[in-house]
Amino acid sequence: MSGLPRVWVLVWFPVLVVVVLGVLTALGISGSSTGNYWGFFGQGADPHLLAGSPRPIRTDEWLVQSSWIVSQVQQGFPVVNHTLPGGMDATIQNDLPSWDWSTVFRPHVWGFLVLPLAQGMAVRWWLPFAGLLVGAYVFLVSVMPRRPVSSAMLAVALAFSPLIGWWFLPTTIWPYAWAFAVLVAVVWGVRSSSRVARWVSAGVAGYLTVTLAMSIYVPYAVPAVVVVAFVAVGMVLQARFSGEWPRWWPLLRRVVPLVSSAVLAVVVLGVWIVTR
Secondary structure: OOOOOOHHHHHHHHHHHHHHHHHHHHHHOOOOOOOHHHHHHHHOOOOOOOOOHHHHHHHHHHHHHHHHHHHHHHHOOOOOOOOOOEEEEEEOOOOOOOOOOHHHOHHHHHHHHHHHHHHHHHHHHHHHHHHHHHHHHHHHHHOOOOHHHHHHHHHHHHHHOHHHHHOHHHHHHHHHHHHHHHHHOOOOHHHOOOHHHHHHOOOHHHHHHHHHHHOOHHHHHHHHHHHHHHHHHOOOOOOOOOOOOHHHHHHHOHHEEEEEEEHHHHHHHHHHOOOO
16 A cells, blocks of 8 residues: 555645636636736726725835736837846846746646637636645645545635735745655655656646746745755665665665656756856
8 A cells, every 4th residue: 555645636736726717717807916006007096996905015026027018018028128237147146937948847837828818817727726735735635535625625725814915926935845856756756656757846846846947036045945955865765774674775666756857856957057
């Protein structure tokens, strides 16, 4: 027995999250504070406001990143944005959508390339959050396979915690989603007898490693990396010395997919850095 959950236990909550994400995207609903612009260029409150109020303190979101996104949309998603004299490489700063190969590793901006602006903003707003919910749930239910409801409730509690909500941006949420993706890959690598499951979970972790690094938001990335490093090593050591794996070599072979994904992620990031 692997101690891992059955398929339906594993997928019911992620499917629910994807459905909600689809509805919010279709309706063009996000939590952006761009309504602050009505205080400068309009009259009264933002007529599209559904609930709450725009937060002026969130200038990184509505004044900086969202403004650059609109600029990219207006210019046709160039690699070099020409708003400022001399231009700015849109593939490095501010996590912007562009027709560059590196956008493959920024799934939260894909919506801008194929959808209207409001729907693209909804994808950017909710996709990292959905990734966090799914990642946290899959990890929790992998270690508590008989507690799917409890796992879902804990994932929701984490996602709605003040730490996440206070500065709600893709660059601050992806680190947590990445952390759970790596831990899922470790758990499934050690426990699962399915080679496909081990490689798929490792592939997701490797992909999000590139996403995390390209965000270039170190204050949130470093704590996630430190915690994951200690927890992952601890889980491997526990598997080795608990009697589950009496020898090192068979156990280390199980983490080959994760190590391979990490190496590939480093190669991709190296190419990205060299070509900027």
